[in-house]
Amino acid sequence: MDESAILTRTRSYVLDTFLYMRPGFTLGDHDRLLQRGVIDSMGVMELIGFLRSEFDVVVADEDITEQNLGTLADIARYVAGKRGNGTPARG
Amino acid sequence: MCGFAGLARHEPRGVAAGTLDRMAAALRHRGPDGCGRYAGPRVGLAHVRLSIIDVVGGAQPLGNEDGSVLIVYNGEVYNYLELREELAAAGHRFRTRSDTEVLVHAYEQWGTAMLGRLNGQFAFALYDRRTESVFLARDRFGVRPLFYSVVRGDLVFASEAKALFASGEVEPAPDPVGLDQVFTFWAARPPRTVFRGVRSLEPGGFAIWRDGQLRCGRYYELEYPEARDEPAGALSALGDLLGTGVALRLRSDVPVGGYLSGGLDSSITCSLAARESPYALRTFSVTFDDPRLDEREFQLLVARQLRSQHFIQAIKPGDVAAVFPDVVWHAESPLVRTAPAPMYLLARLTREHDIKVVLTGEGSDELFLGYDLFKETALRLFCLRQPQSRSRPRLFERLYPYLDPAARRGDFWRRFFLDAGTTDDPLFSHLPRFSLTSRIKDFYAGDLRATLSGADPLEELRASLPSRFAAWSPLNRAAYLEMVTLLSPYLLAAQGDRMSLAHGVESRYPFLDHRLFEFAARLPTSSKLRGLREKAILRRWARDQVPAEVQQRPKQPYRAPDIPAFFSPEPVEYVREILNEANLARSGMFEPRAVAGLMRRCQAGVATGFRENQALVAIVSAELWHRQFITDAAQVRPGRLPVPDVALADGVAAPA
Numbered sequence: 003m004d005e006s007a008i009l010t011r012t013r014s015y016v017l018d019t020f021l022y023m024r025p026g027f028t029l030g031d032h033d034r035l036l037q038r039g040v041i042d043s044m045g046v047m048e049l050i051g052f053l054r055s056e057f058d059v060v061v062a063d064e065d066i067t068e069q070n071l072g073t074l075a076d077i078a079r080y081v082a083g084k085r086g087n088g089t090p091a092r093g
Numbered sequence: 094m095c096g097f098a099g100l101a102r103h104e105p106r107g108v109a110a111g112t113l114d115r116m117a118a119a120l121r122h123r124g125p126d127g128c129g130r131y132a133g134p135r136v137g138l139a140h141v142r143l144s145i146i147d148v149v150g151g152a153q154p155l156g157n158e159d160g161s162v163l164i165v166y167n168g169e170v171y172n173y174l175e176l177r178e179e180l181a182a183a184g185h186r187f188r189t190r191s192d193t194e195v196l197v198h199a200y201e202q203w204g205t206a207m208l209g210r211l212n213g214q215f216a217f218a219l220y221d222r223r224t225e226s227v228f229l230a231r232d233r234f235g236v237r238p239l240f241y242s243v244v245r246g247d248l249v250f251a252s253e254a255k256a257l258f259a260s261g262e263v264e265p266a267p268d269p270v271g272l273d274q275v276f277t278f279w280a281a282r283p284p285r286t287v288f289r290g291v292r293s294l295e296p297g298g299f300a301i302w303r304d305g306q307l308r309c310g311r312y313y314e315l316e317y318p319e320a321r322d323e324p325a326g327a328l329s330a331l332g333d334l335l336g337t338g339v340a341l342r343l344r345s346d347v348p349v350g351g352y353l354s355g356g357l358d359s360s361i362t363c364s365l366a367a368r369e370s371p372y373a374l375r376t377f378s379v380t381f382d383d384p385r386l387d388e389r390e391f392q393l394l395v396a397r398q399l400r401s402q403h404f405i406q407a408i409k410p411g412d413v414a415a416v417f418p419d420v421v422w423h424a425e426s427p428l429v430r431t432a433p434a435p436m437y438l439l440a441r442l443t444r445e446h447d448i449k450v451v452l453t454g455e456g457s458d459e460l461f462l463g464y465d466l467f468k469e470t471a472l473r474l475f476c477l478r479q480p481q482s483r484s485r486p487r488l489f490e491r492l493y494p495y496l497d498p499a500a501r502r503g504d505f506w507r508r509f510f511l512d513a514g515t516t517d518d519p520l521f522s523h524l525p526r527f528s529l530t531s532r533i534k535d536f537y538a539g540d541l542r543a544t545l546s547g548a549d550p551l552e553e554l555r556a557s558l559p560s561r562f563a564a565w566s567p568l569n570r571a572a573y574l575e576m577v578t579l580l581s582p583y584l585l586a587a588q589g590d591r592m593s594l595a596h597g598v599e600s601r602y603p604f605l606d607h608r609l610f611e612f613a614a615r616l617p618t619s620s621k622l623r624g625l626r627e628k629a630i631l632r633r634w635a636r637d638q639v640p641a642e643v644q645q646r647p648k649q650p651y652r653a654p655d656i657p658a659f660f661s662p663e664p665v666e667y668v669r670e671i672l673n674e675a676n677l678a679r680s681g682m683f684e685p686r687a688v689a690g691l692m693r694r695c696q697a698g699v700a701t702g703f704r705e706n707q708a709l710v711a712i713v714s715a716e717l718w719h720r721q722f723i724t725d726a727a728q729v730r731p732g733r734l735p736v737p738d739v740a741l742a743d744g745v746a747a748p749a
Contacts (some may be wrong), residue, residue, distance in 0.1 A: 019699075022690035023535045023708075036508055039532070043506040044702035047499055066503035 003085070008057065009078035015052050016074065020045055031075040036068070046071060053077070059084045095153070096123030096594070097165035098251035099138040099218050100260065101227045103305030108137025110742070112260050117141050118734045119259035120252055122423075123167070123594040129153050129739030131163055136220045136227060140165040142738075143597050145345050145450055151191035152738040154220075157201060158186060161222045163741075164200075166193050167252050168215030168237045169601070171341035176210060200228070205299060208312040212341065212606065216294070218250055226303040233313040234456070234605050235283070235296030235581035238590055241307075242291050248302045253591070254291050254425050258726060263291065265726045267719065269544045272682070275427050276533040276711060277550040280582035282557075284309075287426050287718070296581045313607070314559065315576055316614060317569035323620045323630070330612060331634050338606035339365040342452055350375040350448035351401070352439065352600070354651060355391030357628060358454030358463075360639040362603050366452050367399040376401040377443050377451065379435040381408050385495060386652050394640050406442045408435050413658035414665045418717050423595040424587040425722070427715035429530060429707045432653045436592040444596040451593070455584055456604030459575050460613035461628040462568060462621040463648050465492050470522040470571045471622060473510050486511065491625060495649065519555055519562060522571030523578070527551060532704045533711045536687045538677075554578070568618040655706040659713065660695045671716040680719040683712050 003011075009031065020040050021027050027040075035041040041049065049071065050061045059081050061071075070080040098116035100108045113130045117139040121128075124141030131138045131154045140153040154163045170176070173192035176199055181187065185198040192213075199207040200219055205228060214236035219228040229250060231239045241250040242263045249262050257263040266289040271281040283293040294300060297313030324330075339362060343349050351363040353376040367374040376399070378392040389405070396403035413434040420434045421427075443451055458464050469492055476485045486507040493501060500506065514524035537545075554574075562570060585602075593600045603609075613621070616630065623629035627648050635644050659668050670676070672692060674685040694700040695709060 019694075022694075023684070023687035025686065036505055037512065039528075041505070042529075042702070042704070043500045043503070043509055044497075044704075046503065046505045047497065048699070048702070063499075063502065066505070068504040068508065071505075 005082040096120030096252040101248040103246040105134040113139040116256040119256040131741040166217035170213035230299040239294040338603040355388030358457035440596040
């Protein structure tokens with residue numbers, strides 16, 4: 003699965019999980035999830051569970067940063083890197 | 094403790110006894126021991142009584158010697174014996190031993206200036222027939238409630254809004270701005286309520302009705318004249334205030350019990366009560382199956398030390414959901430937590446064990462900076478002073494220790510606090526909480542959103558702050574906001590007065606003795622929050638008073654199960670029914686598709702965060718509230734009244 007497919011799947015997950023109650027909300031690939039009120043610290047835990055079950059990626063504590071998980075694009079890049087098919091994660 | 098209601102007409106066309114009886118019946122749970130009324134040409138008063146002081150002689154409405162002043166009253170004035178002595182010395186003659194009669198004579202002696210002399214928790218309506226005026230007042234911190242409405246020139250008032258509606262003179266309708274405040278602050282801010290046209294008299298406030306006009310004022314303001322250094326002798330002064338605060342609150346002609354949470358505050362009040370009480374103390378606690386919520390270990394430790402007769406209300410799965418509709422009926426407001434439900438059950442247990450007065454520990458966290466919110470404020474300030482520091486933000490990991498440790502670290506946790514607002518915002522301390530609570534609004538229906546398009550609850554709160562607010566230290570500003578947005582309108586109301594008096598139990602709050610509040614407000618904040626150690630001076634004083642495990646124990650917030658209370662994993666039947674599309678569309682508050690999404694996630698067991706827990710409770714409670722008070726308003730639960738102990742009437746015969 004390439005970075006773009008990961009992004010598409012993650013976007014769909016985020017919309018279903020965190021934005022189902024805001025159907026008119028437009029979320030750009032580079033929108034900051036925390037600042038735009040999409041996700042909070044508890045949500046990040048749920049997102050990490052999704053990354054594990056969906057992409058088989060285990061997120062280490064030190065990787066839980068805005069650089070890696072701050073936007074949809076960051077997440078896709080991070081996951082692809084961890085799966086060995088993209089740019090490596092930035093710690 | 095009691096309930097009262099009444100009407101004041103702008104023209105003397107009479108108040109029907111039947112109207113007063115309907116209002117009293119709606120408040121019957123507050124006063125199961127007796128009732129009385131006065132029906133006059135201009136004013137009518139109704140009262141239901143919970144007999145605590147002068148069980149025989151304290152029936153109401155109660156008048157002065159010549160009947161020119163009549164009062165209905167809910168609450169206690171703890172220094173009534175001292176006031177009575179002073180008034181007797183000034184020539185007043187007393188017919189009863191009640192604190193109610195003291196108020197009547199205090200009014201004769203000092204007029205409305207009497208309020209500054211009262212130490213207690215009270216609300217009353219006093220009719221002065223000489224001036225044809227009605228004087229309404231409420232205690233300093235808003236322990237006891239008082240609602241009113243002005244309809245077609247007449248004043249209608251009562252301890253609970255349901256009695257206003259029972260009069261037939263006030264039409265129940267939602268106030269969207271009041272609802273929006275609930276979904277921002279957890280409660281509507283007095284004087285606003287969630288009912289259109291219904292006002293709540295502000296804590297420390299009074300109102301005078303005369304010639305068809307209502308004039309509101311205040312006799313008490315919260316002040317924080319913080320000292321630079323802790324005064325010598327502060328510890329012993331604190332001990333004296335706690336001791337006399339508890340002793341005054343043990344004044345009662347019936348036994349006084351204690352709520353025991355297992356935390357520091359209620360352990361202190363129960364310890365002092367056990368020492369002072371002429372009766373063997375009975376203590377009452379809630380326990381939970383979920384170990385993250387349960388505090389029984391500490392409750393039993395204190396109960397054993399005090400040798401109290403200890404009673405436990407175990408909260409089992411299903412209990413919260415079973416009573417939640419009744420909880421909302423009594424709270425008269427949507428809620429964002431289920432936490433009032435266990436308190437409702439605890440009051441029922443207390444009453445079953447023949448206790449109708451309990452001491453509780455509320456107020457201490459506001460006075461002595463006990464909540465994590467205060468630490469959070471201090472830490473946010475500390476970090477924002479050095480935004481480049483990488484080590485300072487790590488301290489946020491020490492906050493909210495009861496949450497999943499995995500969720501309490503990392504950028505997202507830290508940024509939530511650091512990005513919540515700037516230090517020059519007067520609401521700085523509370524912006525994280527207000528913004529988190531406001532996520533409930535994501536579920537609003539389009540029409541409600543449109544109705545509220547001009548409303549800004551935060552801006553209204555900023556505009557309401559007293560001018561001296563800016564001069565207070567950041568932690569005292571936080572303490573003030575906590576008092577006015579949460580303590581009085583939510584904790585003392587939905588979780589306090591309304592839950593205990595649903596079962597005819599009066600709760601008393603030694604930490605809310607105004608002398609203790611004023612003492613605490615003068616202390617430097619460092620005496621209260623020392624580093625990240627909350628309630629520091631109280632812990633120092635309590636060293637020899639409560640078991641060491643409790644004295645050293647970090648603050649554990651009282652919580653109850655939210656989503657898990659209603660799903661197992663299927664929703665309880667009434668939740669499924671009130672959250673269906675047709676019902677949601679009828680009440681018009683929440684978007685049915687959004688609620689359906691939430692239901693799906695609750696049933697799947699994946700809705701575990703704050704946001705969805707509070708949203709589910711908010712939506713369920715709001716729909717229950719709407720159904721009980723608005724949709725089915727015509728079927729307001731009828732209460733039954735016995736034959737009145739007091740039935741006074743004069744003047745014009747009112748239509749029945």
